[in-house]
Amino acid sequence: MEGAQEELERRSKFLKSLIQKKKTIEQQEQHDHLQHNNVRVRACDMPLPLQNRAFRCARDLLDSMPSKKLDSKRLALTLKKEFDTSYGPAWHCIVGTSFGSYVTHSFGGFVYFSIDKVYVLLFKTAVEPLDHS
């Protein structure tokens, strides 16, 4: 019986170390990814895949803009539409170099990050059924 107990403990420790190792690798990959794209997360309540989707979308659009002139509206529109399409309505996006905001967002639907010299706020609100009155 003692042998079985020891074996269980050993396996438990092994699994825990595997999980921890995986988390560490994931965090390192995320860090490398952010560094490479010049992205810095300022505040966040969003699953990693959605974050990465936002960063990639922003990076791609900024890279495609001629003479690096910032088009805040276009970036905001692109992000909002992509997220509305992929993750359901309703997303809202604010992009700029100088603004403050105060919002209420859905659980898991909020990210505030900077990329190059521009700040991006992307968040989701629940959608109310249409009033048929």
Next chain:
Amino acid sequence: MLEGKAVIEDTDMPDKMQIQAMASAYEALDLYDVFDCTSIAAHIKKEFDTKYGSGWQCVVGSSFGCFFTHSKGTFVYFTLETLNFLIFKGASYLI
């Protein structure tokens, strides 16, 4: 006094609500420094949540672009002094 200095750029809000939006903005600017955009936005958003139900959003600043979905009749964008103000209600559930 700042009354009358705000300029409505775009809105689909009832007149009375527009007036409340500008009044909240004046109040916020009395309370906070013009550079403290987040506190100004917070003041206005909380005022609207209290008066007109939850789910309001507010953005204040001198340089931003945005895209959003708002409930019908709940959107206003105006300028006051050096700042731009955006107030809207993203549809929300009341649980």
